[in-house]
Amino acid sequence: MTVRWGILGTGGIARKMVAAVRARGGEVVAVASGDAARARAFADEQNVASAYGRHHDLLARPEDVDVVYVATTNDRHHLDAMACVEAGVPVLVEKPFALDLERAEAVVAAARTAGTFVMEAMWMRFQPGFVEAERRVAAGQVGEPLLVQADFGIAALPDTDRRWFSRELGGGALLDVGIYPLTFVTSVLGTPTRAAALGTLADTGVDATVSVAMRHGQERLSSWSCSFVADTGVEATVAGREGSLRLHGPFHAGGRLSLRRGSTVVEEHALEGPENGFEHEVDEVVHCIEGGRSQSERMPLALTLTTMRWLDELRRQVGVVYPHEDGSGTV
Incomplete structure (x- = not known):
């Protein structure tokens, strides 16, 4: 079957994913951004049929997409991944999976409960x-x-x-x-x-x-x-x-x-x-979705959580604190 992809985010990495999906015979059917003009410009440039000016509007009709690629900024990854899980849409989440382990664990727990496919886009492991x-x-x-x-x-x-x-x-x-x-x-x-x-x-x-x-x-x-x-x-x-x-x-x-x-x-x-190089992770996502899998054996969620746990510890040691951690932000 032709796998239909939606993309959240319009940066350079999203453009690479469009090329990789098409190289593997897939179709990018929708794109969303927090800026409607940016979403429309991306859709026109990349010949994508649908463009949305709010990220999660792309998920309003989950039957229209087979999988979503999250290519938003790091602070949004967990929000967008969770929205996909709640909509029952398989999701490939650009690294880092979340800003911290707590957020990553919340997405993984929800995905496991729902049985929805989720994978971190650590493309290196497929090279x-x-x-x-x-x-x-x-x-x-x-x-x-x-x-x-x-x-x-x-x-x-x-x-x-x-x-x-x-x-x-x-x-x-x-x-x-x-x-x-x-x-x-x-x-x-x-x-x-x-x-x-x-x-x-x-x-x-x-x-x-x-x-x-x-x-x-x-x-x-x-x-x-x-x-x-x-x-x-x-x-x-x-x-x-x-x-x-x-x-x-x-x-x-x-x-x-x-x-x-x-x-x-x-x-x-x-x-x-x-x-x-993104074609390899596209292959894995399609393989997992067509096989009815909820996660990748090659890029398991346990590895994502282990990585996130150590990123948290290393950030603590060097003194990096994000706004949601010191009370200056809410995301």
């Missing part, structure tokens, strides 16, 4: 490079993985009006880019048992740079960083006694791997994938 790295680690190419290192740092323009630096919109490096190395190290080494973080804050109060050390059980360690002001690159390494496997930048979306023994590269492997 060919990530899947191949997982396969090689499981095959013992580096021995038991003992240390994972990852960086996701970009030098963004210090625009306090931009969502990335807005406390009100749930900005900060951890939630927007730190979620990738956190998910990566957890995927490879297992759930963290201890973490220590140091960070610097932007003038707006959100985290600009964070450096993290984690323990994953007795012998496994990870170190990773994220930044909106330091251009660290976006690469990751998994190391064991037999060697190391490097995912070259950008590690969350790239398709080039190198295997090292000591300081010698013994193998390089390049993978080709779709143009924007």
Whole structure:
């Protein structure tokens, strides 16, 4: 069947999703924004039939869509996801799933009660490079993985009006880019048992740079960083006694791997994938919906909640407080 998608939000990532859905034979039938003119402009530009000037108006006729992609700002993710669950519409929620664990747990509990499909759009876990790295680690190419290192740092323009630096919109490096190395190290080494973080804050109060050390059980360690002001690159390494496997930048979306023994590269492997990479998570959503599943085995809700729990702890350690947490906001 042709899967009909609705999209909440009109930013750049929504445009990428339109292209990915169409590349996989799906149809984007509706878009919604908090601004009617913006929704109409997006619909006209992308050739989408219906446009709504309020987010949840898209859900007024839930029978008209098969799944909704939430591409709104971070502060709205839990609200829009919950609206989809309450309407009985399967939903793919852009990361971060919510601003904090409490909100994430509320959405997940509602979805489980309703039996509605919900998945966080952690597209990295579906990328060919990530899947191949997982396969090689499981095959013992580096021995038991003992240390994972990852960086996701970009030098963004210090625009306090931009969502990335807005406390009100749930900005900060951890939630927007730190979620990738956190998910990566957890995927490879297992759930963290201890973490220590140091960070610097932007003038707006959100985290600009964070450096993290984690323990994953007795012998496994990870170190990773994220930044909106330091251009660290976006690469990751998994190391064991037999060697190391490097995912070259950008590690969350790239398709080039190198295997090292000591300081010698013994193998390089390049993978080709779709143009924007979102097609893989589109495939997973369609697979789950057509199979009547309420969650993805590849991106389970338990992993989303584990990630959210540690994001909360790391934010606490570096001193980031969002408006709903200090009483200055209500969302």
